[in-house]
Amino acid sequence: MVKKIGNRIILSYIALIVALVGALLFLIINHIRGYHVTILKREMTEKIKFIELEIQNAPRRYLAGAVADREEQIRKLAEIVRLRVTLVDFNGRVIADSDYTDIDIMDNHRYRVEIKEALAHDVGESIRYSGTLNTDMLYIAMKSDAGVIRLAKPLREVNESIAKLRGYILIAGAIALALSSLVVVAISRRITRPINETVSFARDFSNGDFSRRIPNYTNDEIGSLQKALNRLADTVVEKINSLLFERHKLEKTIESINDGIAVVGLDRRVLVANRAFKELLDIESEVVGRLFFEAIRNRNLNAHIEQSHMTGTAAAFEEHFISGRNCDVFINPISGEQSLGGILIVLHDTTERKKIEQMKTDLVGNVSHELKTPIAILKGYLETMEPHLDDSDMIRELLQKALANVDRQSALINDILKLNRLETSRDFTTDYIDLREIIRSCIEILAPGAQKKNVSIRFNTDGQAARVPGNRFLAEEIFFNLISNAINYNIESGSVAVDMERSGERVTVAIVDTGIGIPEESLDRVFERFYRVDKSRSRATGGTGLGLSIVKHAADILGWKIDVSSSSAGTKFIIET
Numbered sequence: 351m352v353k354k355i356g357n358r359i360i361l362s363y364i365a366l367i368v369a370l371v372g373a374l375l376f377l378i379i380n381h382i383r384g385y386h387v388t389i390l391k392r393e394m395t396e397k398i399k400f401i402e403l404e405i406q407n408a409p410r411r412y413l414a415g416a417v418a419d420r421e422e423q424i425r426k427l428a429e430i431v432r433l434r435v436t437l438v439d440f441n442g443r444v445i446a447d448s449d450y451t452d453i454d455i456m457d458n459h460r461y462r463v464e465i466k467e468a469l470a471h472d473v474g475e476s477i478r479y480s481g482t483l484n485t486d487m488l489y490i491a492m493k494s495d496a497g498v499i500r501l502a503k504p505l506r507e508v509n510e511s512i513a514k515l516r517g518y519i520l521i522a523g524a525i526a527l528a529l530s531s532l533v534v535v536a537i538s539r540r541i542t543r544p545i546n547e548t549v550s551f552a553r554d555f556s557n558g559d560f561s562r563r564i565p566n567y568t569n570d571e572i573g574s575l576q577k578a579l580n581r582l583a584d585t586v587v588e589k590i591n592s593l594l595f596e597r598h599k600l601e602k603t604i605e606s607i608n609d610g611i612a613v614v615g616l617d618r619r620v621l622v623a624n625r626a627f628k629e630l631l632d633i634e635s636e637v638v639g640r641l642f643f644e645a646i647r648n649r650n651l652n653a654h655i656e657q658s659h660m661t662g663t664a665a666a667f668e669e670h671f672i673s674g675r676n677c678d679v680f681i682n683p684i685s686g687e688q689s690l691g692g693i694l695i696v697l698h699d700t701t702e703r704k705k706i707e708q709m710k711t712d713l714v715g716n717v718s719h720e721l722k723t724p725i726a727i728l729k730g731y732l733e734t735m736e737p738h739l740d741d742s743d744m745i746r747e748l749l750q751k752a753l754a755n756v757d758r759q760s761a762l763i764n765d766i767l768k769l770n771r772l773e774t775s776r777d778f779t780t781d782y783i784d785l786r787e788i789i790r791s792c793i794e795i796l797a798p799g800a801q802k803k804n805v806s807i808r809f810n811t812d813g814q815a816a817r818v819p820g821n822r823f824l825a826e827e828i829f830f831n832l833i834s835n836a837i838n839y840n841i842e843s844g845s846v847a848v849d850m851e852r853s854g855e856r857v858t859v860a861i862v863d864t865g866i867g868i869p870e871e872s873l874d875r876v877f878e879r880f881y882r883v884d885k886s887r888s889r890a891t892g893g894t895g896l897g898l899s900i901v902k903h904a905a906d907i908l909g910w911k912i913d914v915s916s917s918s919a920g921t922k923f924i925i926e927t
């Protein structure tokens with residue numbers, strides 16, 4: 351239970367008022383009582399002096415004679431002064447008393463305070479409670495020649511008036527207490543409201559409501575505290591935001607790295623794992639927070655992580671993962687403040703590099719094979735010629751065949767060189783070229799070959815120049831090869847349509863043939879070097895399988911898009927600039 355400041359203020363204040371009223375009561379009552387008693391004492395002293403004078407004037411009447419007479423005289427005096435009068439001799443014996451007739455049985459008064467004082471110092475006084483009269487009594491005694499004269503006065507009236515006064519003061523005190531309590535409650539509310547507001551702000555803020563601030567401040571110490579707290583909250587929020595931003599940046603950076611990256615903590619749980627890591631390991635569920643050997647399904651990798659975890663040593667090896675990817679794996683312990691902080695795992699995908707290495711190996715094999723074949727054929731013809739040197743008809747025929755193979759070899763070498771140039775050279779300048787004119791000249795060159803096969807070529811264009819940014823050499827390579835394929839892989843009496851369309855700056859050219867088509871499974875591969883769907887047929891047409899590779903490279907350099915679709919009715923290549 352929280353102790354409320356407001357309650358404490360109110361209680362302290364009430365205690366203070368009660369103490370004040372009490373002290374006031376005590377002081378006032380003491381003062382007034384003292385005042386009354388002083389006046390009474392003065393009066394009584396006058397009366398004693400009067401009695402003394404009376405006794406001096408008639409000592410016989412009071413001191414000699416029968417006891418009853420003396421008492422009678424004393425009673426008369428008492429009636430005059432309207433007080434109890436007692437006469438005591440110097441030994442303390444009561445000589446006469448206005449209220450008691452039986453003086454013989456009365457105690458010796460020597461030790462009564464007022465008498466004792468009077469005997470010693472001529473005057474004595476005392477206030478005592480009288481059980482018989484049930485009130486305080488004021489006694490004044492004075493030594494005279496005739497003995498000690500004592501007057502007694504009950505203080506009932508004084509006490510009664512003081513009691514009344516006490517009542518008034520208590521009522522006034524209660525009213526003052528009630529009124530001031532109201533004021534104190536109001537003041538304490540004013541003090542505690544901003545404190546409560548501050549407490550509620552602190553509670554909300556620590557519960558995560560970072561937008562919470564203290565709206566109205568008072569112009570005092572609490573107000574300054576509230577302002578300072580608001581500033582503190584701003585700074586905290588700023589710091590949190592910048593930390594979040596930094597974390598976000600780091601996460602995004604790690605996420606966007608192509609290498610797979612993961613960190614395993616000391617408790618063997620995954621702390622970080624980026625997208626590439628999960629992809630390379632073919633993990634679909636969330637891995638952060640899980641034990642690494644549960645999340646990662648690769649025995650060798652897990653064994654290395656565990657090893658590094660136990661010994662703090664790094665490791666590097668190559669691994670083929672279930673995802674089909676090949677990776678160089680690096681495992682490095684991260685050193686923490688004093689001991690090992692975790693294990694960093696980096697997976698560097700080498701699949702593409704391996705593929706390229708394989709392709710290069712294949713290429714060398716293919717090139718050597720392709721270069722060897724025409725030479726072998728050439729050698730065959732030359733060897734056949736040797737024994738028949740005198741048969742000129744045969745020699746002519748064999749010579750023509752041998753020449754055709756030399757052409758083929760040179761075409762092949764040309765294509766290889768061209769492809770190499772496309773792959774390595776960056777010096778293809780960009781000009782405005784007219785595609786209509788380029789396509790038309792390609793068709794012109796290819797027309798005789800088409801005629802031989804009885805293949806008709808139609809060029810559908812709107813008759814206007816189609817100028818686009820590009821490179822003439824590359825564009826010629828693209829259209830020459832595509833149209834030449836459309837003729838070569840066509841049927842007898844087939845047709846080729848070249849459709850050119852313009853939309854704004856861009857030009858789309860479709861080369862559609864009615865040929866033998868490309869089977870579905872080969873569509874992706876026709877752009878590979880030396881790839882031919884039907885080797886024997888391609889060779890018969892003099893093809894090397896490099897034409898579409900050259901087309902693809904040229905289109906890539908120009909930034910043009912190339913698309914192919916095919917069916918049994920023919921093939922369609924689309925070029926978009």
Ligand SMILES: Nc1ncnc2c1ncn2[C@@H]1O[C@H](COP(=O)(O)OP(=O)(O)OP(=O)(O)O)[C@@H](O)[C@H]1O
Nearest residue numbers: 835836839867882883888893894895896897898921
């Ligand atoms: N229009 C087409 N119709 C049917 N098949 C085609 C067509 N164009 C290409 N092909 C197939 O794709 C293969 C690769 O074509 P590419 O142009 O690269 O080589 P090529 O024509 O055999 O030789 P090159 O063009 O180098 O003289 C061809 O061998 C052929 O099988």
Ligand SMILES: [Mg+2]
Nearest residue numbers: 835893897898
């Ligand atoms: Mg070709």
